[in-house]
Amino acid sequence: MALRDAILAALTKGEYSGYDLAKAFDVTVANFWTATPQQLYRELDRMHQDGLIVARTVEQEKRPNKRTYTLTAAGRAALGEFVVSTPKPIAIRDELLVQVEAMTAESVPAVRDSVARKLEVSQAKLRRYEDRREYLLAGRTEHRFLVEADENLGSYLTLARGIAFEQENVRWCELVLDALPERD
Amino acid sequence: MALRDAILAALTKGEYSGYDLAKAFDVTVANFWTATPQQLYRELDRMHQDGLIVARTVEQEKRPNKRTYTLTAAGRAALGEFVVSTPKPIAIRDELLVQVEAMTAESVPAVRDSVARKLEVSQAKLRRYEDRREYLLAGRTEHRFLVEADENLGSYLTLARGIAFEQENVRWCELVLDALPERD
DNA sequence: AGCCGCATGTAACTTGTTACATGATTTC
DNA sequence: GAAATCATGTAACAAGTTACATGCGGCT
Numbered sequence: 001m002a003l004r005d006a007i008l009a010a011l012t013k014g015e016y017s018g019y020d021l022a023k024a025f026d027v028t029v030a031n032f033w034t035a036t037p038q039q040l041y042r043e044l045d046r047m048h049q050d051g052l053i054v055a056r057t058v059e060q061e062k063r064p065n066k067r068t069y070t071l072t073a074a075g076r077a078a079l080g081e082f083v084v085s086t087p088k089p090i091a092i093r094d095e096l097l098v099q100v101e102a103m104t105a106e107s108v109p110a111v112r113d114s115v116a117r118k119l120e121v122s123q124a125k126l127r128r129y130e131d132r133r134e135y136l137l138a139g140r141t142e143h144r145f146l147v148e149a150d151e152n153l154g155s156y157l158t159l160a161r162g163i164a165f166e167q168e169n170v171r172w173c174e175l176v177l178d179a180l181p182e183r184d
Numbered sequence: 185m186a187l188r189d190a191i192l193a194a195l196t197k198g199e200y201s202g203y204d205l206a207k208a209f210d211v212t213v214a215n216f217w218t219a220t221p222q223q224l225y226r227e228l229d230r231m232h233q234d235g236l237i238v239a240r241t242v243e244q245e246k247r248p249n250k251r252t253y254t255l256t257a258a259g260r261a262a263l264g265e266f267v268v269s270t271p272k273p274i275a276i277r278d279e280l281l282v283q284v285e286a287m288t289a290e291s292v293p294a295v296r297d298s299v300a301r302k303l304e305v306s307q308a309k310l311r312r313y314e315d316r317r318e319y320l321l322a323g324r325t326e327h328r329f330l331v332e333a334d335e336n337l338g339s340y341l342t343l344a345r346g347i348a349f350e351q352e353n354v355r356w357c358e359l360v361l362d363a364l365p366e367r368d
Numbered sequence: 369a370g371c372c373g374c375a376t377g378t379a380a381c382t383t384g385t386t387a388c389a390t391g392a393t394t395t396c
Numbered sequence: 397g398a399a400a401t402c403a404t405g406t407a408a409c410a411a412g413t414t415a416c417a418t419g420c421g422g423c424t
Contacts, residue, residue, distance in 0.1 A: 002279050003411075009286035019375050032281030039412065041377065062421060064375040083286050084294035087279035089305065091384090095186050095271035097216030097345060102193035102267050103338045110268035121273065146363040154287045157363065161281060161356050168348045176341055179330040187383075203403050223384060225405065246393060248403040275412090 002088070003043050004052075006033040008071065008079040011053065017066040018044050027128065028155070031162030044069060052078055100176065112180045119173035126166040133159055186272070187227050188236075190217040192255065192263040195237065201250040202228050211312065212339070215346030228253060236262055284360065296364045303357035310350040317343055 010016065010024055021044075022037040035043075047053045052075035058066045071079075096114055103111045136156050137145050145156065194200065194208055205228075206221040219227075231237045236259035242250050255263075280298055287295045320340050321329050329340065 001410085002277065002282060005279070005286070006282050009282055012286060017375075018377095022375095030276070032276060032278045032285065034275040034277065036413070037375095038377085038414085043411095045377095060374090063373095064420070066375065079286055080288075080291070083283045083288070083291040085283075087283055087298055087302075090276075090278045090280075091218040092214075092216060092274075092349075093186065093218065094216045094274045095189070096274075097342045098186060098190050098193055099267045099269075099271055101216065101338045101342050102189070102196060102263055104264075104267070107264070107267040114271055118271075149365075153363065154285045157356075157360055158281045158285050160359065161352075164352045164356060165276075165349075168345075168352055172341075172345050172348060175344065179337065179341065181333075185382085201403075202405095218384095220385070221403095222386085222405085227383095229405095244402090247401095248392070250403065 002082075003033070003035055003039060004047060005079060005082040006035070007040070007043060007047065008052065008075055008082070011069060011071045011075070012079070015056075015068045015070050017058075017068045019066065020068075028132070028159075030125075031129075031158050031165075047075070050074075108180050112177065112182070115173050115176045115180075119170060119177070122166045122169035122173065126163065126170065129159060129163045129166060133163065186266075187217070187219055187223060188231060189263060189266040190219070191224070191227060191231065192236065192259055192266070195253060195255045195259070196263070199240075199252045199254050201242075201252045203250065204252075212316070212343075214309075215313075215342050215349075231259070234258075292364050296361065296366070299357050299360045299364075303354060303361070306350045306353035306357065310347065310354065313343060313347045313350060317347060 006025075006029060007021065010021060010029060016024065018037065018041045021040050022035075025033065025035050025040070044053070048055055048069070051072060053069040054072055055067050055069055058068055060066065096118055099107075099111050099114065133156075136152055136159065140148070146153070150156070190209075190213060191205065194205055194213060200208065202221065202225045205224050206219075209217065209219050209224070228237070232239055232253070235256060237253040238256055239251050239253055242252055244250065280302055283291075283295050283298065317340075320334075320336055320343065324332070330337070334340070
């Protein structure tokens with residue numbers, strides 16, 4: 001049920017459609033949750049049926065209409081309960097690491113290529129996260145931001161985790177590329 | 185199908201039963217994949233039906249018999265194909281981060297407690313990983329180990345990723361505990 | 369003319385989770 | 397005497413993935 005809670009959390013920041021959420025789940029929410037558009041549409045339907053959110057159709061010119069959603073009191077209550085519950089330990093599942101573990105002499109070049117591609121993806125994510133960090137800090141130091149106890153404190157902290165994660169990915173990819181002999 | 189590949193990778197290191205794998209998936213494999221015993225038993229059955237592994241019943245005194253599995257040529261071939269395939273990008277799903285994102289003034293104490301518990305879990309994992317690292321290095325420096333191009337190179341590299349991940353968890357938990365006001 | 373972005377959805381399928389069941393032995 | 401460990405499994409359910417479908421508007 002945590003996809004549901006991730007959606008509830010996202011909807012505390014405003015009124016969004018399934019499509020909007022799909023984009024958000026690719027950028028800001030990406031630090032801590034992922035979902036495909038299909039998962040979101042399905043879950044929004046169910047949440048609507050369960051009375052956690054209300055829908056509104058926004059008519060648009062030159063574009064398809066959208067259905068945007070807002071939290072109800074029941075939705076807020078459900079999120080409140082979730083936030084104080086015991087979280088499940090995270091499940092890491094990384095195909096690339098399985099490949100590295102099972103790597104043999106012949107497969108080194110292919111694995112090396114995969115690691116090089118991951119390096120690029122992580123660097124790109126890191127740049128986007130750093131941009132958002134700059135935006136949240138708005139010129140303040142981290143320490144100052146944290147003591148000012150802004151309404152975005154939670155977002156900043158999750159973003160900090162995302163940044164550290166991608167920095168580690170970059171460092172690890174570099175370690176692997178150094179350790180694996182290049183192909184001739 | 186990556187659970188299947190993670191199992192194939194584990195079976196390259198020896199002959200294991202479902203129960204053995206469940207334990208391994210809690211320690212060494214935990215860096216890059218997780219699975220419950222039930223998932224393992226089901227997947228092992230299917231892999232057996234598909235001819236990727238062969239089973240052998242080991243009679244034991246004073247303990248229930250076990251069914252251990254070994255890779256077949258077909259199993260090795262399937263793993264070989266997987267290792268050179270394009271890996272799926274990883275999906276992060278961390279309930280605790282959803283909670284931090286959705287945190288409100290009233291829920292701070294509960295979230296703080298969850299973070300404190302995560303800190304302890306990460307520190308414990310880190311200690312186990314560091315022990316295994318010491319064992320793999322066997323007195324050598326990392327640089328020396330990497331150039332010697334040991335057969336455990338892959339395991340070392342995935343372990344390095346796991347260690348970095350838990351170190352970041354510890355640092356992040358400490359940041360959050362410092363940033364969130366303690367309860368009275 | 370063809371692709372990309374916007375916007376929502378159905379259907380089939382694969383994975384992952386949870387609860388339950390069994391029964392002997394070892395440890396506190 | 398109770399709990400933990402060893403060892404395997406069934407069944408029901410929840411969550412996640414993949415493929416397909418629709419149709420307009422803007423860009424190259």
